[in-house]
Amino acid sequence: MNGLRALLVDDEEEFVSTLVEWLDYRGVTAGYAIDGEKALEMLQKASYDVVVVDLKLPGMSGVELVHIVRKAYPKLPIIMITGRGSGRDQEYEKPEGVYDFLPKPIDISELVTKMKEAIEANEHRQP
Amino acid sequence: MNTGNRNSDSRDRLLYACLAFSGQITASVTHELNNVLGTIDQVAGLLEDLAATPASEVTVAVERLSTLTDRLNRQTERGVTLTKRLNTFAHMGDHITVECNLNDLLENIAGLTQRIANMQRVELKTTLPNHDITVRTNPLFLSHLLFLCTKKALSLADRDVVLEIRLSQCDEEAEVTIEAPCHETAADRVQEDDFELLRSRLPVVITEQLSDEGIRIGVKLSTGGR
Structure with missing residues (x-):
């Protein structure tokens, strides 16, 4: 699964840009958006293998973004990240189509593994 | 309800409201602090990867290292400011x-x-x-x-x-x-x-x-x- 392309959506620009740089070093080509509207623009302009969305975003929330992405790009795997105390956020149920929740700070190896798993799981779901 | 009960009820509601307020502030600031620590963790991880790569395989430009250390400094400063603010807030109930x-x-x-x-x-x-x-x-x-x-x-x-x-x-x-x-x-x-x-x-x-x-x-x- 070489040449993985990921879109990361997080309003913490220094956090997400560093993660993009680090993922690049680990062989994942990633782009980032700092809010939901910009993420949707980027999804229209380029194709990605997986999207990683922060639960808390300014304006459109992460959950709202996931719902829109699921409708517009039903085959695109989604992973959510959260800065809350618990990785498996108790206040929010995992929205349909979200492969997994990951807590911040992000373990890069775990993130890459989850991305690959999410893509594989999605491929197996295809008819 | 007599006056004593009303006063006690009002005190309880005020106490609960203040606790909820403190909770909202603490949740918001600790969430932000987690982002600060998350960024520092990403930068440290990237630097670790760069340091572990044999010099023959990668050349790290000084500008790239400088950008990363600037990022560390900014996030540390942000973390210190947030901690000071939260500490000041925590002491508001002292008197x-x-x-x-x-x-x-x-x-x-x-x-x-x-x-x-x-x-x-x-x-x-x-x-x-x-x-x-x-x-x-x-x-x-x-x-x-x-x-x-x-x-x-x-x-x-x-x-x-x-x-x-x-x-x-x-x-x-x-x-x-x-x-x-x-x-x-x-x-x-x-x-x-x-x-x-x-x-x-x-x-x-x-x-x-x-x-x-x-x-x-x-x-x-x-x-x-x-």
């Missing part, structure tokens, strides 16, 4: 009534509320006079009241606007005004019970104006000639 510097109190509460505003795509701007204004008050109650006023204005404010919190003094009165452009006329969504409870415990006069230009909330306090 019931104190001589309180309104400039400092306002700056701190605005700093602690910034992230909540950012989530609604509103920028907070604090305008302070060039002299200190002090009042004798309960700093926790006053902070809570100003937080609720700010949240009320935020709930009505348009997106991508500046919400201004301004402190001024006229004779023996200090006034905090909270203003933001808005086009919404729906009823506010702030917990009115808490608002009234705090208003009744503090010697303040609150005015609210909702017009075509926006929302304006004024909180007047007596400086007692200080």
Whole structure:
């Protein structure tokens, strides 16, 4: 699964840009958006293998973004990240189509593994 | 219900409201601190990967290292500021009534509320006079009241606007005004019970104006000639 392309959506620009740089070093080509509207623009302009969305975003929330992405790009795997105390956020149920929740700070190896798993799981779901 | 029960009920509600307020502030700031630590962790991880790569395989430009260390410095500074603000906030309940510097109190509460505003795509701007204004008050109650006023204005404010919190003094009165452009006329969504409870415990006069230009909330306090 070489040449993985990921879109990361997080309003913490220094956090997400560093993660993009680090993922690049680990062989994942990633782009980032700092809010939901910009993420949707980027999804229209380029194709990605997986999207990683922060639960808390300014304006459109992460959950709202996931719902829109699921409708517009039903085959695109989604992973959510959260800065809350618990990785498996108790206040929010995992929205349909979200492969997994990951807590911040992000373990890069775990993130890459989850991305690959999410893509594989999605491929197996295809008819 | 007799007077004793009513007073006890009111005290309980106020205590719960203050605890909930402290919880909201702490949750927001610790969330932000987690982002700070997360960024530092990413930079450290990337540096670790770069350091572990044999020199024959990769050349790390000095500019790249400099960008990463700048990022570490900025995030550390941000973390220190947030910790200081949270610590100042935590000490507000140390005394019931104190001589309180309104400039400092306002700056701190605005700093602690910034992230909540950012989530609604509103920028907070604090305008302070060039002299200190002090009042004798309960700093926790006053902070809570100003937080609720700010949240009320935020709930009505348009997106991508500046919400201004301004402190001024006229004779023996200090006034905090909270203003933001808005086009919404729906009823506010702030917990009115808490608002009234705090208003009744503090010697303040609150005015609210909702017009075509926006929302304006004024909180007047007596400086007692200080």
